[in-house]
Amino acid sequence: MTLQLHISVPAWHTRAACAKTEDKEVFFPTGNSPNQRAAKRICERCPRSVRAQCLVEAMTRDEQFGVWGGLSRGERVRLAKKFKQEPPVSAKEAA
Template identity: 50%
Template structure:
């Protein structure tokens, strides 16, 4: 059995190597609407979950690469991701 090392934790690898960061994401343990709050609602609940997630960096990278237009990904809101991309481009 091989072991894949993720940040702060180790997970047993799936024998056919089909596991991804999503398989280990904490957001899979709660209702998806938590990560897509309505206009004017707070993203704090989603951010609390993200802070404890072992694959937060992978999630954020995925959202940035795909240009996810809404929701909380990797602990950042849409506005925070846009600001991050702007800062990286500068």
């Protein structure tokens, strides 16, 4: 019996800076270790649109661990609270 898995990877993943790094473990450090800063430095090299999509994906599924879109879990929680208190203005409202 053969099991076939079809996993779709969003297109933005192929442009991600972390996709080109060998040390993926820096994205899932424990505590506020220097590795978290290493991950954030890699995120700074990521294209802005990719970084935004990465952050949205992590926040949409309430990702519990790791650095996503350049933000730690704690930073994402604070950002989500801020959006709840003060929802971002949509492009339509801003026009």
